[in-house]
Amino acid sequence: MEFDFTDPACCPAPTVGPSPKPSKVTRLPRLSFRRARPGDTLCGDVVIDGGAVPKDDLMLLTDVTGSMRSAIATVRKEMTALMNARGAVSTTVRFGVASYRDESEFGFRLNQPLTANRVAVQAAVDSTDLNAIGGGDALEANLVALHALATDASVGWSPGARRLVAWFGDVPGHEPSCPTPGVRHTRSSVLAALRKARISVIGVSLAGGLDRPFRPATRNSWGSCKPPSRGAAIAAGQGTSLTDGTRGIMAKLVPGTGTEVAALLGLIDALELEITSSLHDCAGVFTTAYTPALPAFVEAGKSLTLRQCVTVDAAACDAAKANGLFFRCTLKVLATGALFSVRPVDMVGLKC
Numbered sequence: 554m555e556f557d558f559t560d561p562a563c564c565p566a567p568t569v570g571p572s573p574k575p576s577k578v579t580r581l582p583r584l585s586f587r588r589a590r591p592g593d594t595l596c597g598d599v600v601i602d603g604g605a606v607p608k609d610d611l612m613l614l615t616d617v618t619g620s621m622r623s624a625i626a627t628v629r630k631e632m633t634a635l636m637n638a639r640g641a642v643s644t645t646v647r648f649g650v651a652s653y654r655d656e657s658e659f660g661f662r663l664n665q666p667l668t669a670n671r672v673a674v675q676a677a678v679d680s681t682d683l684n685a686i687g688g689g690d691a692l693e694a695n696l697v698a699l700h701a702l703a704t705d706a707s708v709g710w711s712p713g714a715r716r717l718v719a720w721f722g723d724v725p726g727h728e729p730s731c732p733t734p735g736v737r738h739t740r741s742s743v744l745a746a747l748r749k750a751r752i753s754v755i756g757v758s759l760a761g762g763l764d765r766p767f768r769p770a771t772r773n774s775w776g777s778c779k780p781p782s783r784g785a786a787i788a789a790g791q792g793t794s795l796t797d798g799t800r801g802i803m804a805k806l807v808p809g810t811g812t813e814v815a816a817l818l819g820l821i822d823a824l825e826l827e828i829t830s831s832l833h834d835c836a837g838v839f840t841t842a843y844t845p846a847l848p849a850f851v852e853a854g855k856s857l858t859l860r861q862c863v864t865v866d867a868a869a870c871d872a873a874k875a876n877g878l879f880f881r882c883t884l885k886v887l888a889t890g891a892l893f894s895v896r897p898v899d900m901v902g903l904k905c
Contacts, residue, residue, distance in 0.1 A: 573604030579894040586900035603851040605642035606891035622685040631814040653698035660697030695726030703746040723762035731776030761805040763792025835882030870905035
């Protein structure tokens, strides 16, 4: 998905709109089996509203070369408002800050790991480490930085949160980028790492620069790549391939308009939710079915009624012999990885 705010025919200038409905973990009524037989089924519904989720991790990643000076100034000025806006709609929200320049300077810097300490986050944003200066060749270390956010444990992603990277930049990254022997970053390899880490990327692309193509040139790659790239062209769409591929969103902005934070808030609110579910601690006793089938997707501003059905498994009698006749477990619904609802399931007595 893409919003082109550089084109008045597409989208009006971004503004901070009304907040989505606040979200918290829903505790659903228990499903209780009494003297059940294999094949017995109980069902219940849960309504899922598109928009906010109960728990968010939001990592801000920015290019800190000279052309990003205005955008970084806007983020510094409005960071508190951004944190307050997200905190108003999610029960738990943590923020972090990271940056990158050219690989010849530093490919990735973790300025602030994910934390609930908003004072620390604001301090990281205000730090001179985020001063936008210099820059070597046009291309930067985008791919190195995004790969690090997906693979570096010190970033601190929570297992029970939706994981978002808000990526600010105006040019694509060297491709391929080979910062160390045996490492070769391309848009496809970085996308695979982001997906494995369950991260959605939101691109804030000044003048659409994150998708800009580059003609063949020796500087298009970085490092001693094997096999060598021989200065191959960088195809258009590097940024959008990473946002679309992680079910994120890309926005093109007019530089210098001070709309970066307003756009980011709107983009987060516009994210589609991916609904999945899991049954914990009752393997071999219950099976589950969902209508509609999972994964399902909920657009922002819309809702989905999910029917959850739990059936006593045919192998439950074997489990009963080993574990007794009382079972208790939990049916969980996740919205893009964030815990959305919890439903207890239990069984007393089993007719085998």
